[in-house]
Amino acid sequence: MIPLLRHIFRTGILTEPLQAPDEGPQRELERLHDELLGILGRALTIREVDAGSCNACELEVHAMNNPYYNLEGRGIKFVASPRHADMLLVSGPVTKNMENALLRAYECTPDPKLVVAIGDCGCDAGVFGKSYASCGAISDVLPVDVRVPGCPPTPLAMMQGILAAVRQAK
Amino acid sequence: MQLCSFPAIDFNRQPGVGAPVWRGRAANGDELHSFARAAREVGARITAIWGSDRRAQGQGYRLQCVFGIESGHAWLSLDLPAEAPSYPDLADLFSTANRMQRATRDMVGIATIGGDQRPWLRHGGWPEGWYPLRHDAGEPPTFQNRPTDYEFVQVGGEGAHEIPVGPIHAGIIEPGHFRFSVVGERVLKLEQRLGYQHKGVERLFVGADFARGAQLVGRVSGDSSCAYAWAYADAVEAACETAAPPRALALRALMLERERVANHLGDLGALGNDAAFAFGLTQFLRLKEDWVRLNARLFGHRFLFDRIVPGGVAVDVDAAGLAAIVEQCGAIETAVKELRGLYDEHPGLQDRFVTTGIIDRDLAQELSLSGLAARATGMLLDGRAHRQGYTPPPPYMALGVRPATDERGDVAARVAVRFDEIFESLRLLRLLAVDLPGGALRVEVAPVAGGAGLGVIEGWRGEVAVGVEIDAAGRLARVHPHDPSWQAWPALEFAVLRDIVPDFPLINKSFNLSYSGVDL
Ligand code: SF4
Numbered sequence: 001m002i003p004l005l006r007h008i009f010r011t012g013i014l015t016e017p018l019q020a021p022d023e024g025p026q027r028e029l030e031r032l033h034d035e036l037l038g039i040l041g042r043a044l045t046i047r048e049v050d051a052g053s054c055n056a057c058e059l060e061v062h063a064m065n066n067p068y069y070n071l072e073g074r075g076i077k078f079v080a081s082p083r084h085a086d087m088l089l090v091s092g093p094v095t096k097n098m099e100n101a102l103l104r105a106y107e108c109t110p111d112p113k114l115v116v117a118i119g120d121c122g123c124d125a126g127v128f129g130k131s132y133a134s135c136g137a138i139s140d141v142l143p144v145d146v147r148v149p150g151c152p153p154t155p156l157a158m159m160q161g162i163l164a165a166v167r168q169a170k
Numbered sequence: 171m172q173l174c175s176f177p178a179i180d181f182n183r184q185p186g187v188g189a190p191v192w193r194g195r196a197a198n199g200d201e202l203h204s205f206a207r208a209a210r211e212v213g214a215r216i217t218a219i220w221g222s223d224r225r226a227q228g229q230g231y232r233l234q235c236v237f238g239i240e241s242g243h244a245w246l247s248l249d250l251p252a253e254a255p256s257y258p259d260l261a262d263l264f265s266t267a268n269r270m271q272r273a274t275r276d277m278v279g280i281a282t283i284g285g286d287q288r289p290w291l292r293h294g295g296w297p298e299g300w301y302p303l304r305h306d307a308g309e310p311p312t313f314q315n316r317p318t319d320y321e322f323v324q325v326g327g328e329g330a331h332e333i334p335v336g337p338i339h340a341g342i343i344e345p346g347h348f349r350f351s352v353v354g355e356r357v358l359k360l361e362q363r364l365g366y367q368h369k370g371v372e373r374l375f376v377g378a379d380f381a382r383g384a385q386l387v388g389r390v391s392g393d394s395s396c397a398y399a400w401a402y403a404d405a406v407e408a409a410c411e412t413a414a415p416p417r418a419l420a421l422r423a424l425m426l427e428r429e430r431v432a433n434h435l436g437d438l439g440a441l442g443n444d445a446a447f448a449f450g451l452t453q454f455l456r457l458k459e460d461w462v463r464l465n466a467r468l469f470g471h472r473f474l475f476d477r478i479v480p481g482g483v484a485v486d487v488d489a490a491g492l493a494a495i496v497e498q499c500g501a502i503e504t505a506v507k508e509l510r511g512l513y514d515e516h517p518g519l520q521d522r523f524v525t526t527g528i529i530d531r532d533l534a535q536e537l538s539l540s541g542l543a544a545r546a547t548g549m550l551l552d553g554r555a556h557r558q559g560y561t562p563p564p565p566y567m568a569l570g571v572r573p574a575t576d577e578r579g580d581v582a583a584r585v586a587v588r589f590d591e592i593f594e595s596l597r598l599l600r601l602l603a604v605d606l607p608g609g610a611l612r613v614e615v616a617p618v619a620g621g622a623g624l625g626v627i628e629g630w631r632g633e634v635a636v637g638v639e640i641d642a643a644g645r646l647a648r649v650h651p652h653d654p655s656w657q658a659w660p661a662l663e664f665a666v667l668r669d670i671v672p673d674f675p676l677i678n679k680s681f682n683l684s685y686s687g688v689d690l
Contacts, residue, residue: 050342053392053686054391055393055684055685058344059393061342062455063459065455066458067452067459068456095369097293098337098345101345127374127385127386132373133295133369134369
């Protein structure tokens, strides 16, 4: 236990303030948290759905939970069931083999629901395009509120996309 | 040259400086099967199987089989007629050939004689009898996308019932379907059904130029982008009888080892978390974030996408960058050593890790397993390291890589191998950084019409193989990227058998296999 405590003490707090590109390095995150509470009255819950990615978009979704970005610490939680989700965060392209499962997840998500498409593949089908095996972008299958391009998008870009979707819904 | 004590087939070494590959041709299906039997008898592995349609060149179909042998890889092809192409089932010799053969049938329409005829990649998205990799396939017939029924193997007996999971899983993870047959909590059987990530990448290679091929291959399995890009570059260079310059090879190794460390850091954190040690996750994710940030700063991409290209590399690192790498290796080493101490001494963690999810060495051999999962059963198999009869390709040839092994075959062993591999990669990174050769970063690669090549790279999971065929116009006729997860997914089916359902997430994570890499 002692080495564990020593390690915790030495590491300190790493969470960084989230910078909004056009608003300077202000406490964007606290604002995000306040806004979220104002809109939803509680934390934001997200169901991430990989509808056909190369798996690198998911690496960056995981990174949002590392102590630098600390998404969970900011009241944004990933949940296991779409029934408990306010938002679907979806990577693409949507494969034909995932089309039905994605539609089912969407139907199970209670209204009003937000959909954020992540990655170039999620936004416009990316390098894979539309084909016999790919339905294309997320918006070819579902209504999409916000798109976060990038291959993969950085954790910061995704956090800003999530915030943009929540603001838009307000 | 004769391989695997099989005199009937003459093999020739492919050109280039990549991992040693010998090419040969089987005269007929019987000869292929006999070679496979001889190879199995001397302990070879099946590495990959794919097919190509050569009817546009006035030929028939071609089946390609790659075997992992003592001295490298044997790449055997078999020409098949344009009418009713078929070949002997190899799954009786190598059980993990099963899914590769079914995928070959789904994609190209060449099938085994007998054996498992269930579809693999084709769910309900396109009709039976339409094959995406046939040159005259065109667009698929209009077709309603309805998931097809899949015949899972039924387990009978009193009290046995099934638990279906997926394709969308509870966590942030790729989709796939797992069917558990259980009695109480005990797992009697696990059967996987994959293919949900199938996005048609193999067809996109057809007719592409080398640059577009590189872009696609680096996105077959994003967590192994460097391994794929390097294997593809090796294959293209072998096909075009050229080689990347020494500085490029060293930079490729630098990036591949950084990819290995990044993935091991993430997995070690997640494994701690799955065993209720969230502190481990936080610490390892912090280290991983530091690691990928330096990637972004020095190489311009957090996961090093698009940096390894045919002919060399697309990025250089200056002396200050190399110094930053050496410095970071020191910092990460200290931190990981400390965390290893915590993992080793944490009674709850060890309790969950030890004797959970066991596969033994015989099974690893039986399944043609490669990579860290194989080394965690005590198998001394690492494409970067010297072994009896095998010399690794440059730059590893001169680095004296020490493969990490552990005999236990359980989650604890896969954790231990990951820790050891981090330390070894940090050592290699320092060696590479302090002694980076000068010279060019890239050579022009002039396409050789009709050329073919195979690249094999020891990625962080295991052997990543990429086969390339070039058409008469110098464009890509066929590329087959092959993930080591093809062999490791069946290993996971065995690894859960002595355990209970709640242990599944931990066992699964200890392998952390690619879905996209096998679904293609
Ligand atoms: S956007 Fe890039 S990282 Fe994300 S799934 Fe597509 S290819 Fe992979």
